[in-house]
Amino acid sequence: MIRPLKVGIAGLGTVGASVIRILERRNATVTQRGGRPVEVVAVSARDRSKDRGVDLSRFAWFDNPVDLAGSAEVECVVELVGGADGPALEVVRAALSQGKHVVTANKALLAKHGLALAKLAEIHGGSIAFEASVAGGIPIIKTLREALPGNRVARLYGILNGTCNYILSRMELEGLTFQECLKDAQRLGYAEADPTFDVEGFDTAHKLAILTSLAFGTEIDADAIYVEGISSITPLDLAMAKELGFRIKLLGVAERTETGIEQRVHPTMVPRSSSIAQVMGVTNAVTIDADAVRELTLIGPGAGGDATASAVVADLADVAAGLVQPLFGRPVEQLEKALRAPMQRHEGGYYVRLTVHDRPGVAAGVATRMAEADISLESILQKRSEVAATKDPHGRSGAPVSLVLITYAATEAAIRSALEKISGDGLIAEPPQVIRIERD
Numbered sequence: 001m002i003r004p005l006k007v008g009i010a011g012l013g014t015v016g017a018s019v020i021r022i023l024e025r026r027n028a029t030v031t032q033r034g035g036r037p038v039e040v041v042a043v044s045a046r047d048r049s050k051d052r053g054v055d056l057s058r059f060a061w062f063d064n065p066v067d068l069a070g071s072a073e074v075e076c077v078v079e080l081v082g083g084a085d086g087p088a089l090e091v092v093r094a095a096l097s098q099g100k101h102v103v104t105a106n107k108a109l110l111a112k113h114g115l116a117l118a119k120l121a122e123i124h125g126g127s128i129a130f131e132a133s134v135a136g137g138i139p140i141i142k143t144l145r146e147a148l149p150g151n152r153v154a155r156l157y158g159i160l161n162g163t164c165n166y167i168l169s170r171m172e173l174e175g176l177t178f179q180e181c182l183k184d185a186q187r188l189g190y191a192e193a194d195p196t197f198d199v200e201g202f203d204t205a206h207k208l209a210i211l212t213s214l215a216f217g218t219e220i221d222a223d224a225i226y227v228e229g230i231s232s233i234t235p236l237d238l239a240m241a242k243e244l245g246f247r248i249k250l251l252g253v254a255e256r257t258e259t260g261i262e263q264r265v266h267p268t269m270v271p272r273s274s275s276i277a278q279v280m281g282v283t284n285a286v287t288i289d290a291d292a293v294r295e296l297t298l299i300g301p302g303a304g305g306d307a308t309a310s311a312v313v314a315d316l317a318d319v320a321a322g323l324v325q326p327l328f329g330r331p332v333e334q335l336e337k338a339l340r341a342p343m344q345r346h347e348g349g350y351y352v353r354l355t356v357h358d359r360p361g362v363a364a365g366v367a368t369r370m371a372e373a374d375i376s377l378e379s380i381l382q383k384r385s386e387v388a389a390t391k392d393p394h395g396r397s398g399a400p401v402s403l404v405l406i407t408y409a410a411t412e413a414a415i416r417s418a419l420e421k422i423s424g425d426g427l428i429a430e431p432p433q434v435i436r437i438e439r440d
Contacts, residue, residue, distance in 0.1 A: 002035070002036045002037065003036060004036055004037035004038060004039035005034070005036060005037070005038045005039065005075055005076055005316065005319060005320040006039055006041045006073055006074055006075045006076070007038060007039065007040050007041065007042075007074065007075070007076045007077075007078060007316065008040075008041065008042035008043065008044070008062075008068045008069065008071060008073075008074035008076070008077050008078070009040060009042070009043045009044070009077075009078045009080065010043075010044045010045075010065035010068055010069070010077060010078065010079050010080060010081050010087075010091050011044070011045060011065070011078075011079065011080030011081040011082065012043055012044075012045035012050075012052055012056075012080075013045075013080060013082075013305075014304075014305035015080050015105060015132070015305050015308045015309050015312065016043075016045070016052075016078070016080045016309075017052040017053055017054050017305070018305040018306050018308070018309035019040075019078065019080075019309045019312050019313060020040055020054045021053075021054060021309075022306070022309050022310065022313050023038055023040060023313060023316075024054075026313070030313060030316070030317050030320070031320075033317040033320075033321065034316070034317040034318070034319070034320030034321040035320060035321050035322075036320050037320075038313075038316045038317065038320055040059055041059060041060060041073050041074060042059055042060040042061075042062060042068050042071055042073060042074055043056055043059045043060075043061060043062070043068075044061070044062040044063065044064065044065040044067075044068040048061060048063070060073065065079075065081060065087055065090070065091040066087070066090050066091050066094045068091070069091045069092075069094035069095040069098070069100065070094055070098065074095075074100065075100060075101065076100060076101040076102070076103060076316065076319050077091060077092070077095040077100055077101070077102050077103070078102075078103045078104070078312060078316070079091055079092050079095075079102060079103070079104040079105075079106060079109075080104070080105055080106075080312075081106070082106060082108070083106070083108060083109070084106075084108040084109050084111070084112040084113070085109075085112075088104075088106055088109050089109060089113060092104065092106075092109065092117060092128075093117070093120065095126065096117060096120040096121050096124055096126045096128070097120065097124055098124065098126075099124040099125045099126050100126050101126050101127050101128075101129070101319045101324065102121075102126065102127070102128045102129070103128075103129045103130070103132075103312055103315040103316055103319065104128065104129075104130050104132070104133060105130070105132035105133050105308055105311070105312060106130075106133060107130075107133040107134060107203070107206040107207050107210060108206050110128075110130060110133055110206075110209075110210055110220070110327075111205070111206035111207075111209040111210060111220065111222040112222065114209075114210065114213070114220045114327060114328070115219055115220055115332065115335075117327065118326065118327035118328060118332050119332050121326075121327060122326065122331060122332060127319070127324035127325065127326075127327075128327045129315035129316075129318060129319060129324070130210070130315070130327070131311040131312075131314055131315050132308045132309075132311035132312045132315070133207070133210060134160065134207040134210055134211060135158070135160060135207070135284045135286060135298075135300070135302045136162075136284060136300070136301050136302040136303045136304065136307040136308045136311065137300050137301045137302075137304075137306075137307030137308065137310050137311055138284055138285075138286065138298050138299070138300040138301075138302065139298070139311070139314070140158075140211065140286050140298055141210075141214065142314075143288070143296075143298065144211065144214040144215055144288070144329070145214055145325060145328075145329040146325075148288070148290060148292075148293065150292055151288075151290035151291055151292045151293055152290060152291045153215040153216060153256075153288060153289065153290045154255070154256050154289045154290060154291070155253070155254070155255040155256070155288075155289040156211055156212070156215045156253070156254045156255075156286065156287070156288050156289070157251050157252065157253040157254070157255075157276075157286075157287055157438065158211075158251065158252055158276070158284065158285055158286035158287060159249055159250065159251065159276060159279055159283070159284050159285045159286075159302075160203070160204045160207045160208065160252050160284055160286070160302065161198055161201075161203050161204045161207075161250060161284075161302070162190065162281075162282030162283065162284060162301075162302045162303045163185055163190050163191045163195065163198040163199065163203075163282070164198060164199060164201075164204070164229075164230050164250040165249065165250065165279065165280070165281065165282060165283065165284070165302075166181075166185055166190050166281055166282045167181040167182060167185055167191075167199070167230065168230060168233065168238070168248055168249060168250065168267075169280040169281050170184065170185075171233070171235060171238055172238040172241075172242070172247065172248070173280075175235050175239075176235065177234070177235060178230065178231055178233060178234070182195060182199065190282055199229050199230055199231055200227070200229030200231065201227040201228055201229040201230075201250065201265040201266070202227060204227075204250060204251075204252045204265045205222060205225045205227045205252065205265045206222060207252060208225060208252035208253075208254060208263060208265060209221065209222035209225060209263070211252070211254060211286070212254040212261065212263055212338075213328045213335070214328055214329055215254060215288070216254070216256065216261055216336075216338065217328075217329070217330060217334070217335060217336055218261060218335060218336050218337070218338035219335045219336070219337050219338065220328070221261075221263070221338055221340070224261075224263050224338070224340045225263040225264065225265060226263070226264040226265065226266065226343040227264075227265045227266075228265065228266035228267065229250070229267075230250050230267050232267075232433065233248060233267055233435075234433075236353070236402065237351075237353060237433060237435065240351070240353065240381075240402075240404055241269055241351070241435075242272075244269075244351070244379075244404075244406060245271060245272055245273075246269035246270060246271060246272060246277075246351075246437070247269070247270055247271075247272050247277040248267055248268065248269055248270075248435065249267070249268055249270055249276065249277070249279075250265070250266070250267055250268070251265070251266070251267075251268040251270070251276075251438060252264075252265045253265075253268070253438065255341075257341045257345070259339070259341040259342070259345050260338060260339030260340050260341035261338040261339065261340065261341055262341035262343075262346060264343060264346065266435075266436060267435050267436075268435065268436055268437070268438045269351050269435050269436070269437045269438070270437075270438050271439065275287065275297045275299075276297065279299055282301070282302065282303065282304075283299060283300065283301065283302060284299070284300065284301070284302025284303075285297060285298065285299040285300075286298050343412055344411070344412050344413040344416075345411060345412065345413065346411065346412040346436075347409050347410065347411050347412075348409055348410075348436055348437055348438070348439075349378070349406065349407055349408060349409060349410075349436070349437035349439065350405075350406070350407045350410060350415050350434060350435070350436055350437060351404070351405070351406055351433075351434070351435040351436075351437060352404070352405040352406075352407065352415070352419070352432055352433070352434055353402055353403070353404050353405075353432065353433040354366060354402070354403045354404075354405070354422070354427075354428050354432050354433075355400045355401070355402060355403075355428055355429045355430040355432075356382075356400065356401060356402075356403045356427055356428055356429065357399070357400060357401075357427070357429060358399050358400070358401040362403070362427055363380065363382060363403060365422070365425060365427050366403060366405070366422055366427060367380065369418045369421045369422045369425070370405070370407070370418050372418070372421070373410075373414040373415070373417050373418035373421075374410075374414060375407050375408075375410040375414055375415065375418055376407065376408040376410075377405055377406070377407055377408070378406045378407060378408050379405070379406045380403070380404070380405050380406075381403070381404045381405075382401060382402070382403045382404075383401055383402040383403075383404075400429040400430070406437075415434065419432050419434070
């Protein structure tokens with residue numbers, strides 16, 4: 001009789017319960033894929049009495065997940081506790097220290113401790129599988145780690161947070177404000193009560209740190225990522241993007257540049273004709289630009305119990321089959337220490353929306369400051385004030401109006417310098433809105 005892979009699950013939230021259900025429903029297929037059955041033998045969670053919709057009576061129960069990791073019956077620990085430190089880190093360390101395998105969906109843990117945990121796995125002969133940590137049901141980890149050894153990746157970018165994509169999609173399609181869409185996302189369960197981690201870009205940054213290491217063979221470096229969220233995006237920005245042929249998405253971008261590896265998370269204007277612009281709602285997408293495959297885009301469900309659990313089960317099948325690899329696709333000693341490309345040196349097109357006073361010479365003053373910073377303007381568009389009573393003979397009211405600039409390639413440093421001078425000249429009534437443009 002073939003000996004099953006005996007699994008302990010730490011964390012029985014939506015994903016943990018879904019893993020149990022999928023294994024019950026599809027274990028014959030998982031057995032064929034892995035060469036032996038996958039059998040859950042132990043579980044751990046904070047509340048033993050909670051109804052999770054699955055029968056837990058046949059599993060050994062551990063109040064402490066570290067004790068579960070230490071059980072002689074458990075060969076592979078599925079960590080679904082969450083969080084970068086605390087119990088999640090303790091249970092993974094305990095399992096790896098005993099040479100056991102770990103399957104996790106915890107991007108925060110890997111972004112912060114991935115390098116140290118990879119070393120621990122190598123020392124003791126265990127492994128870490130983590131397909132579920134990035135983009136839910138999209139097999140992006142397997143693609144980068146196994147499918148592209150003949151490629152040199154130049155750039156990787158994607159929509160890695162379904163909450164942000166849902167909010168931006170609703171704002172664009174229905175003309176709603178950020179706050180209105182956020183409240184709806186919370187009501188539907190797409191956003192947490194405290195949405196900061198998602199909407200300010202930190203969730204995307206953790207996922208990007210993992211993908212960057214896999215794509216470029218570098219040590220994980222989450223601290224190098226420039227992070228900016230979507231809370232400042234307005235319906236006017238989305239309307240202007242549409243008028244200009246773009247759509248706004250929160251992207252995580254990692255790119256080889258002459259000054260090093262550039263990692264950034266921020267709202268981005270993408271051409272409406274691009275593949276990634278078509279991705280709406282809670283769906284995720286990742287595009288890989290490489291020398292052999294050119295452009296490869298993977299699109300699918302980025303979150304949710306079943307989608308994430310699907311990735312966990314796929315990792316369990318690999319562990320059962322003995323298909324284990326170094327965490328970042330190569331031994332830790334072979335990972336390069338990436339040279340950080342400073343954000344100030346980022347170069348690309350920019351959308352700049354200025355709220356200016358509707359009076360003669362303002363647009364010329366703005367254009368002059370841009371020219372002094374060696375920034376060329378592709379287009380400039382001023383929305384006329386609707387304040388009729390105070391307009392002068394030239395149709396100008398002196399009231400605040402929007403002046404929208406689209407630049408050709410410029411550096412971040414040049415844009416910031418020009419805007420500082422424009423502000424010092426007293427030409428703008430509000431802080432400027434700056435959105436970077438990512439072209440095909």
